[in-house]
Amino acid sequence: MEMFSYLLATGISTGALYALVALGIVVIYKATEVVNFAHGEMFMLGGFLAYTFHVMLGWPYVLSLILAVLAAFGLGILVDRIAFRPLMQRQSLVSVLLAMVGLSFVLKGVARHLWGGKGDYIPFPPLVSPEPIMFGGIMVMSQQLVVLGAAAVVMIVFALFFKLTRAGRFMQATADNPKAAKLVGLRIDRVYMYTFGVGSAVAAAAAVLMAPLTLLYPDIGFMLFIKGFAAAVLGGLTSIVGAVVGGFLIGIIEQLSAGYIHTSMQEVAAFIVIMVVMVLIPTGLFGRRGMRRV
Amino acid sequence: MRALLGKKAFLVLLFGTLLLLPFGANKYYVFAANLVMLYIILALGLNLLIGFAGQLAFANAAMYGIGAYGTGLLMKHFALPYWLSAPAGVVIAMAAGTLLALPALRLSGIYLALTTLAFAQFTFWVMTHWTSVTFGAGGFVPPPIDFAPLPINQEQGIYYLSWVAALLLYIVAKNAMESPIGRAFVAIRDRDVAAQSLGVDLFRYKALAFAMSGFYAGVAGALYCGMLGFVGPESFDLLQMVMHKGAVVLGGMGSVLGAVIGGTLLTVILELVKEFKFSIEIAFGGLLMLFVLFQPTGLVVFVKRWLPGWEERLHHAEDDGAERAPVAADGESRPQTQAGD
Numbered sequence: 001m002e003m004f005s006y007l008l009a010t011g012i013s014t015g016a017l018y019a020l021v022a023l024g025i026v027v028i029y030k031a032t033e034v035v036n037f038a039h040g041e042m043f044m045l046g047g048f049l050a051y052t053f054h055v056m057l058g059w060p061y062v063l064s065l066i067l068a069v070l071a072a073f074g075l076g077i078l079v080d081r082i083a084f085r086p087l088m089q090r091q092s093l094v095s096v097l098l099a100m101v102g103l104s105f106v107l108k109g110v111a112r113h114l115w116g117g118k119g120d121y122i123p124f125p126p127l128v129s130p131e132p133i134m135f136g137g138i139m140v141m142s143q144q145l146v147v148l149g150a151a152a153v154v155m156i157v158f159a160l161f162f163k164l165t166r167a168g169r170f171m172q173a174t175a176d177n178p179k180a181a182k183l184v185g186l187r188i189d190r191v192y193m194y195t196f197g198v199g200s201a202v203a204a205a206a207a208v209l210m211a212p213l214t215l216l217y218p219d220i221g222f223m224l225f226i227k228g229f230a231a232a233v234l235g236g237l238t239s240i241v242g243a244v245v246g247g248f249l250i251g252i253i254e255q256l257s258a259g260y261i262h263t264s265m266q267e268v269a270a271f272i273v274i275m276v277v278m279v280l281i282p283t284g285l286f287g288r289r290g291m292r293r294v
Numbered sequence: 295m296r297a298l299l300g301k302k303a304f305l306v307l308l309f310g311t312l313l314l315l316p317f318g319a320n321k322y323y324v325f326a327a328n329l330v331m332l333y334i335i336l337a338l339g340l341n342l343l344i345g346f347a348g349q350l351a352f353a354n355a356a357m358y359g360i361g362a363y364g365t366g367l368l369m370k371h372f373a374l375p376y377w378l379s380a381p382a383g384v385v386i387a388m389a390a391g392t393l394l395a396l397p398a399l400r401l402s403g404i405y406l407a408l409t410t411l412a413f414a415q416f417t418f419w420v421m422t423h424w425t426s427v428t429f430g431a432g433g434f435v436p437p438p439i440d441f442a443p444l445p446i447n448q449e450q451g452i453y454y455l456s457w458v459a460a461l462l463l464y465i466v467a468k469n470a471m472e473s474p475i476g477r478a479f480v481a482i483r484d485r486d487v488a489a490q491s492l493g494v495d496l497f498r499y500k501a502l503a504f505a506m507s508g509f510y511a512g513v514a515g516a517l518y519c520g521m522l523g524f525v526g527p528e529s530f531d532l533l534q535m536v537m538h539k540g541a542v543v544l545g546g547m548g549s550v551l552g553a554v555i556g557g558t559l560l561t562v563i564l565e566l567v568k569e570f571k572f573s574i575e576i577a578f579g580g581l582l583m584l585f586v587l588f589q590p591t592g593l594v595v596f597v598k599r600w601l602p603g604w605e606e607r608l609h610h611a612e613d614d615g616a617e618r619a620p621v622a623a624d625g626e627s628r629p630q631t632q633a634g635d
Contacts, residue, residue: 035404086587093403094350098539099586105536105579113573222532226415229408268419274412278405279397 007255013144015251016151020206021228022235022243023158024199030175030238031195034093037100038079039203040225041107044218046072046204047211048115051124065208069201076200079103080193088192104221112218124211143212150209154202155244161198162240171195227254230270233277236287245285300603301551308554309461316453326565328453328521331460332514334557337541338467338550339510344539345547346471347503348483349398350407353391354538356414357508359421359530361387361515363428366436366525371427376439376520383519384512390417391508395501402486414535421527433526436519452520459513468550470506479503480548533575537564540578543585546592549606555594 021043028036036042046068053064083099116122126143133142162168174181174191182188207216214220231250235242250270258266277284315327340354364383368374374382397409422431441451470476478499481489490496519525537560545556567577585592598604 029404033404035408082587083583090590092590094344094348095586095590097350097404097407098543099583101536101539102579102581102583102586105533105575106583107579109573109575109577109579112575226412230412233408264419264423268416268423271412271416271419275397275409275416278401278409278412282401282405 003259007259008252009140010144011252011255012248013148013251014254015248016148017206017210017247018224018227018231018250019244019247020151020154020202020209021224022231022247023155023240024202025228025232026235026237026240026243027171027202028195028199029232031171032084032192034084034096035229036079036196036199037097037225038083038104038107039199039228040221040223041104041111042072042075042079042200042221043203043207043224044111044216044221045075045107046200047124047207047216047220048111049204050208051115051122051211051216055125065205068208069204072204073197073201076197077193079200080196084192084196085189108218108221115216115218121215121217123215126212141213147209147213151206154205158202159240167194171198226274227270230273233274234284236284239284239286242284242286299601302603305464305554308558309457312457316450324449324453325521326561328456330558330561331456332517332521333541333560334460334554335463335510335514335517336538337545337553337557337560338463339507339514340538341542341545341547341550341553342467342471342479342510343503343507344542345549345552346476346479346483347500349500349503350403351394351398351504351507352407352411352535353394353414353417354507354511355530355532355534356417357387357391357511358515358518358534359417359527360390361512362519362525362530363421363515364512365516366434366519367427369436370434373437380516380520383516384509387512387515388505388508391511392501392505394508395504398500398504399497414532418527418531421530428527431527433524435524438523439520448520448523452517456517456521459517463510463513464550464554467553471550475499475502533578536582537578540582543582543590544592546594547590549592549594551604551606552592552594555597556592559593
């Protein structure tokens with residue numbers, strides 16, 4: 001039982017991270033019907049930028065976090081301008097995806113060039129003392145609690161952004177019905193652009209939060225992208241709530257399968273979830289059953 | 295003149311050079327030439343799936359790996375001779391490819407891309423972690439291959455085997471794509487629901503496209519195992535997948551000749567990048583991105599424009615989206631493309 005509760009606690013805190021990655025994927029997918037293949041690279045670069053500001057330049061933590069998030073917003077816009085906008089006019093999904101894959105490898109190569117090669121793992125100083133604390137009989141890393149709390153804050157800010165701000169409502173309107181949004185005068189190209197920016201900014205925030213727990217390396221982006229995608233798919237790919245629930249579920253599934261089956265299951269659980277969900281319930285837990293357009 | 299510049303002349307020149315190369319060139323060039331043939335096979339197979347049938351799958355490197363692992367492990371664990379283990383490896387890769395057609399029947403676009411990506415990562419994980427069978431991340435050395443009673447060593451044997459395979463598989467791809475199979479693939483690519491209503495059996499042709507690309511990748515894998523004399527998981531990672539995609543896009547999506555050009559150029563670029571210690575990720579990611587953006591029909595279009603006798607029946611030769619009808623960005627009205635020029 002002690003092992004179970006320990007695994008559950010770890011699962012929930014990594015799950016919060018996956019939920020944040022999934023959130024970015026879902027926001028972009030809802031608006032554009034494209035999964036941003038470079039989403040993991042946004043995460044990775046956000047983490048490395050924060051590392052550069054905070055550790056290499058010695059700037060304060062909060063300032064580094066804000067700068068990294070802003071930079072990731074810009075990178076998201078870059079993805080839109082390079083790989084999405086010019087190719088959507090050509091109406092070819094295959095082209096969009098291939099361009100994004102290409103871009104993600106370029107970004108990964110650049111990161112490897114700047115911050116280290118295949119075997120380099122860069123530590124990020126924790127925000128709080130690394131001492132574990134006892135929490136009702138369960139040992140929890142204090143950084144995990146920070147991640148969980150901060151993830152909750154990001155999610156709430158995000159929900160409020162959609163409910164209360166003009167930009168958030170524009171994004172929702174475009175996601176619900178791009179044609180109608182265009183008809184009432186929204187510049188949907190611009191909405192798509194900001195959507196990519198916002199999605200990437202969330203990824204960078206997640207990266208800064210979790211960097212102290214997992215270290216930073218150029219390949220981390222893809223690994224988290226696939227896990228975030230697993231979470232998004234489990235939640236239905238079109239549902240924000242689904243992304244959050246899916247994220248926690250993936251985190252827990254991963255930890256439990258690692259604890260009770262084999263440690264290496266942790267790496268592979270997400271792939272299996274994707275394949276099983278896709279084949280058995282492609283609309284996920286919270287997804288809307290879409291009409292097929294001919 | 296026309297005959298000298300046509301595609302037949304090009305192919306005769308390419309395969310003729312490859313045939314005679316081992317008699318004059320040093321070991322490095324022979325190895326590179328062998329790699330050229332493997333990448334031609336891989337690009338041909340992937341182009342059938344992506345360029346013709348329009349199924350964006352990310353598992354080609356995994357199929358390649360399954361072919362290589364299947365061949366090598368059968369030799370290592372069961373001491374099977376190469377002439378038995380190689381076909382077995384190819385069959386295993388083809389079976390895995392066909393298995394992927396199952397999700398492809400229900401999923402398309404992004405869903406299919408990511409499901410196959412998950413499959414590829416799963417395969418990679420099995421190669422690295424199932425140590426008792428696959429020897430783990432360090433890879434393994436399969437036993438040497440004996441070509442007796444032929445008077446050739448392993449290197450020469452694999453080289454000529456690759457030559458025969460590349461030539462045969464080119465001919466198979468070309469003929470298949472000019473037959474009703476190719477037209478069915480293109481119909482599925484351009485509008486699958488319309489294709490179905492015209493009587494194209496989606497199940498059959500999607501499964502066929504996946505099986506064929508699995509077969510091609512499996513053949514390349516079996517040859518790779520013999521060529522390198524070593525099999526390890528890092529040869530079949532995501533970067534490899536991006537390189538295959540790069541070869542297809544570079545040469546020309548939906549063009550059999552494009553795959554030959556792309557596979558050849560891929561090897562040349564790869565060796566140049568290694569020579570100058572440039573990042574392979576940036577080189578191939580960048581090429582993939584730039585070609586998709588600025589030259590989506592590949593290099594083969596240039597050749598077609600300037601040289602006579604390079605026409606292919608099912609390949610569109612418009613050079614960019616500008617010639618197509620302008621479309622609203624709402625995703626409902628895709629431009630109608632005609633099958634066949």
